[in-house]
Amino acid sequence: xxxxxxAVASVGVLGYFVLMQLYLLTLALISAFAxxxxxMLERFGRxxxxxxxxxxxxxxIVLPAYNxxxxxxxxxxxxxxxxxxxxxxxxxxxxxxxxxLQKLIDTFNLVPVPLPFRANIPTAQVGQVYHSTRxxxxxxxxxxxxxxxxxxxxxxxxxxxxxxxxTDADVLIDGKALVNAMRHVVEDRDRxxxxxxxxxxxxxxxxxxxxxVEANVPESFIERWQLLEYVRSFxxxxxxxxxxxxxxxxxxxxxxxxxxAVVNVGGLTSGHMGEDMDLTMRIHRYYRSxxxxxxxxxxxxxxxxxxxxxxxxxxxxxxxRWHRGLMTAVHDFRSSFFxxxxxxxxxxxxxxxxxxxxxxxxxxxxxxLIVPIAIILGAVAWENxxxxxxxxxxxxxxxxxxxxxxxxxxxxxxRPLAALRLVLIVFVENFGLRQQTVWWRVRALIGGGSTHxxxxxxxxxxxxxxxxx
Amino acid sequence: MATATxxxxxxxxxxxxxxxxxxxxxxxxxxxxxxxxxxxxxxxxLPSHMxxxxxxxxxxxxxxxxxxxxxxxxxGEFVDELIKRSKVLPSLRRCIQPPWLHAxxxxxxxxxxELASQQEIPHLRSLLTDRNEFVRFHxxxxxxRLGDVASxxxxxxxxxxxxxxxxxxxxxxxPLFGREAVYPICRWIDLAWQSPNSTEQAVAEAARTLxxxxxxxxxxxxxxxxxxxxxxxxIAAASALGRIGSDSSRFALxxxxxxxxxxxRARSVRALAYLADGSVAPIVSGxxxxxxxxxxxxxxxxxxxxxxxxxxxxxxxxSEDHFAADAARNQLAELRLLPAGVSPxxxxxxx
Numbered sequence: 001x002x003x004x005x006x007a008v009a010s011v012g013v014l015g016y017f018v019l020m021q022l023y024l025l026t027l028a029l030i031s032a033f034a035x036x037x038x039x040m041l042e043r044f045g046r047x048x049x050x051x052x053x054x055x056x057x058x059x060x061i062v063l064p065a066y067n068x069x070x071x072x073x074x075x076x077x078x079x080x081x082x083x084x085x086x087x088x089x090x091x092x093x094x095x096x097x098x099x100x101l102q103k104l105i106d107t108f109n110l111v112p113v114p115l116p117f118r119a120n121i122p123t124a125q126v127g128q129v130y131h132s133t134r135x136x137x138x139x140x141x142x143x144x145x146x147x148x149x150x151x152x153x154x155x156x157x158x159x160x161x162x163x164x165x166x167t168d169a170d171v172l173i174d175g176k177a178l179v180n181a182m183r184h185v186v187e188d189r190d191r192x193x194x195x196x197x198x199x200x201x202x203x204x205x206x207x208x209x210x211x212x213v214e215a216n217v218p219e220s221f222i223e224r225w226q227l228l229e230y231v232r233s234f235x236x237x238x239x240x241x242x243x244x245x246x247x248x249x250x251x252x253x254x255x256x257x258x259x260x261a262v263v264n265v266g267g268l269t270s271g272h273m274g275e276d277m278d279l280t281m282r283i284h285r286y287y288r289s290x291x292x293x294x295x296x297x298x299x300x301x302x303x304x305x306x307x308x309x310x311x312x313x314x315x316x317x318x319x320x321r322w323h324r325g326l327m328t329a330v331h332d333f334r335s336s337f338f339x340x341x342x343x344x345x346x347x348x349x350x351x352x353x354x355x356x357x358x359x360x361x362x363x364x365x366x367x368x369l370i371v372p373i374a375i376i377l378g379a380v381a382w383e384n385x386x387x388x389x390x391x392x393x394x395x396x397x398x399x400x401x402x403x404x405x406x407x408x409x410x411x412x413x414x415r416p417l418a419a420l421r422l423v424l425i426v427f428v429e430n431f432g433l434r435q436q437t438v439w440w441r442v443r444a445l446i447g448g449g450s451t452h453x454x455x456x457x458x459x460x461x462x463x464x465x466x467x468x469x
Numbered sequence: 470m471a472t473a474t475x476x477x478x479x480x481x482x483x484x485x486x487x488x489x490x491x492x493x494x495x496x497x498x499x500x501x502x503x504x505x506x507x508x509x510x511x512x513x514x515l516p517s518h519m520x521x522x523x524x525x526x527x528x529x530x531x532x533x534x535x536x537x538x539x540x541x542x543x544x545g546e547f548v549d550e551l552i553k554r555s556k557v558l559p560s561l562r563r564c565i566q567p568p569w570l571h572a573x574x575x576x577x578x579x580x581x582x583e584l585a586s587q588q589e590i591p592h593l594r595s596l597l598t599d600r601n602e603f604v605r606f607h608x609x610x611x612x613x614r615l616g617d618v619a620s621x622x623x624x625x626x627x628x629x630x631x632x633x634x635x636x637x638x639x640x641x642x643x644p645l646f647g648r649e650a651v652y653p654i655c656r657w658i659d660l661a662w663q664s665p666n667s668t669e670q671a672v673a674e675a676a677r678t679l680x681x682x683x684x685x686x687x688x689x690x691x692x693x694x695x696x697x698x699x700x701x702x703x704i705a706a707a708s709a710l711g712r713i714g715s716d717s718s719r720f721a722l723x724x725x726x727x728x729x730x731x732x733x734r735a736r737s738v739r740a741l742a743y744l745a746d747g748s749v750a751p752i753v754s755g756x757x758x759x760x761x762x763x764x765x766x767x768x769x770x771x772x773x774x775x776x777x778x779x780x781x782x783x784x785x786x787x788s789e790d791h792f793a794a795d796a797a798r799n800q801l802a803e804l805r806l807l808p809a810g811v812s813p814x815x816x817x818x819x820x
Contacts, residue, residue, distance in 0.1 A: 044575040044603045046610065049641045054681060112813040113802040116795035118762050128814070131803050160766070187634035394470040401477035408484055414492070419485035423478050
């Protein structure tokens with residue numbers, strides 16, 4: 001009897017991995033078509049006309065900052081250089097206890113203003129608002145500490161324009177990211193409520209004057225592995241989800257929202273470890289429950305570069321935090337699971353998120369325990385187990401290679417050495433680090449090792465990000 | 470599976486290497502074209518023969534487009550002669566035709582509309598009925614660049630039949646036609662108004678275009694739109710009238726400040742800022758007490774820009790309506806003109 005249970009369980013685990021890889025492969029293939037369509041629009045859609053158009057919708061760019069004294073000025077300068085006809089920058093100083101606010105006041109010649117802003121979303125108390133029109137319209141909100149979500153909510157309250165771009169003070173935004181993202185809004189202004197961007201690791205890239213001048217494959221294994229992970233997610237999965245309006249997550253590092261939509265759902269949830277997923281899902285639920293037409297799209301050419309963890313300790317804390325966020329979201333949106341009233345999100349992307357993201361570490365961990373026992377007990381023939389394992393790993397590698405091939409249209413990393421490094425990481429990622437991340441995610445589920453609020457990754461500041469140029 | 474993975478890995482490496490080689494090759498070819506064309510223009514010597522593949526190479530097209538944009542007068546005429554001699558246009562015309570793949574057609578139309586001369590207008594007009602939306606709006610831009618005013622009604626008619634995003638793309642081409650387009654646009658709006666087929670967006674885009682062109686001849690049409698029963702038209706007309714600048718526009722915009730739609734009031738009050746007539750400041754000041762946040766903010770911003778507006782803002786500091794006082798206080802603080810003794814401290818209001 002035990003033999004039989006173990007045999008069924010081990011075959012189930014191996015079958016699960018094959019199924020997961022098939023799902024990812026399907027997403028990659030759908031993404032290929034979606035990216036082709038996108039590419040066509042980008043190349044031949046006269047996007048640059050928007051840069052001189054009077055009707056391009058204005059955008060408020062919200063940058064939350066907490067103890068960012070080192071890089072906040074460079075961040076704001078970098079954002080101010082974005083190519084777009086009309087935008088304002090709203091920096092929210094979330095109760096920093098370093099010189100973040102003073103640095104901003106001194107550099108941009110800010111003056112206190114009694115801005116009568118629309119306090120649509122409740123936040124921690126706002127102390128003062130400062131304003132300057134040089135080099136662009138900059139508003140700085142000084143408030144009591146309340147965490148990233150609370151800071152973003154305060155920024156959304158103060159934002160004057162109908163669209164808000166939520167990002168971080170420690171990212172580098174590509175000069176054309178905003179125009180590439182807002183293109184989707186212009187194309188369907190009535191229905192577009194959110195646009196997600198393409199996040200890429202900054203580690204290893206050469207940065208000059210707050211801009212990427214050379215994109216490189218990072219040196220260290222851990223960073224390179226994350227590069228592959230980002231490419232798989234942002235190039236080979238999100239375009240597919242967005243193509244059937246089932247995007248379950250607009251990344252927190254770059255998301256443009258209709259301000260009204262965020263206000264209608266009550267803003268971001270303070271204290272939530274996956275506030276970006278929570279916001280995305282709540283917007284889906286809001287529009288679905290009202291039966292109002294809407295769409296949340298993904299702009300692969302709206303590129304934002306962010307620093308990824310370069311040490312295992314920081315990566316561990318990040319992954320635990322992310323999985324905790326996912327766990328809370330799975331609980332909060334359990335009503336969306338296979339809910340036909342929630343459309344593609346309810347029937348495809350959210351169930352897939354639960355089955356292949358949330359449950360994956362548990363099943364994988366179970367697999368590492370059960371399959372060897374099954375082989376030892378003779379419940380499963382070792383040849384069969386090895387074959388299925390090899391099939392799952394090879395299918396994973398194949399999907400990763402497809403993702404890298406799709407990424408080729410953006411033209412990064414085309415040096416021969418970079419190509420070899422990427423191919424190598426595809427094959428070796430399954431041995432070591434993968435198992436370790438599985439363990440971290442299981443730990444997240446059973447509690448422990450999490451970090452709240454702003455996280456604790458050591459930031460270097462935008463000016464010092466990437467390789468020294 | 471192992472074979473498929475191996476093939477994918479080898480393909481990736483091959484694609485990356487090919488991509489690199491292609492990029493290097495493009496750089497070299499571009500440099501050759503730029504140098505060759507530069508020398509021809511500098512020496513004013515037309516070659517007796519140009520390699521046929523040049524006419525088909527998009528890098529050559531780009532190089533010649535760049536020179537054409539850059540040069541005028543005698544040099545510009547010489548570039549036109551080079552375009553004729555290189556037979557680029559017949560080659561591009563062939564590539565635009567339907568049997569070719571989308572990517573080839575679209576690449577060709579992009580260059581064609583930049584290089585086309587007056588003789589190409591009939592062909593460009595025929596492309597307005599192409600099945601591909603990209604070809605259609607590129608053709609509209611080409612016609613705009615050539616100033617073919619007769620095609621304005623065709624483009625506007627097209628706006629009625631196509632999806633919203635293409636209307637926006639087509640509308641972007643209309644200001645290129647310049648002042649000559651005002652009469653056909655106004656006439657089209659008059660006819661569209663009576664037609665049951667007219668779409669809200671097409672008329673609104675046409676009205677916005679009239680504002681961008683900024684010709685006084687469009688005023689009557691815009692004034693009628695401002696009085697229409699369609700909100701989108703009134704909003705577009707209000708913004709456009711701000712750029713026209715006659716007494717009639719000013720009076721109409723002042724009347725629109727009492728419109729039941731807050732969007733129309735918000736646009737009208739901003740439009741008054743463009744007219745820069747200080748005599749309207751006391752009336753604009755009344756909107757500091759509007760029930761809508763946007764209208765109050767726009768009124769404050771307009772007062773900040775109007776001659777005499779600061780006086781009205783300062784008066785509003787004493788207002789019993791704290792919304793009006795807050796909006797005025799903020800505007801004065803942003804202008805750095807807050808009177809001594811008035812605190813720039815924040816007071817939070819809700820909508």
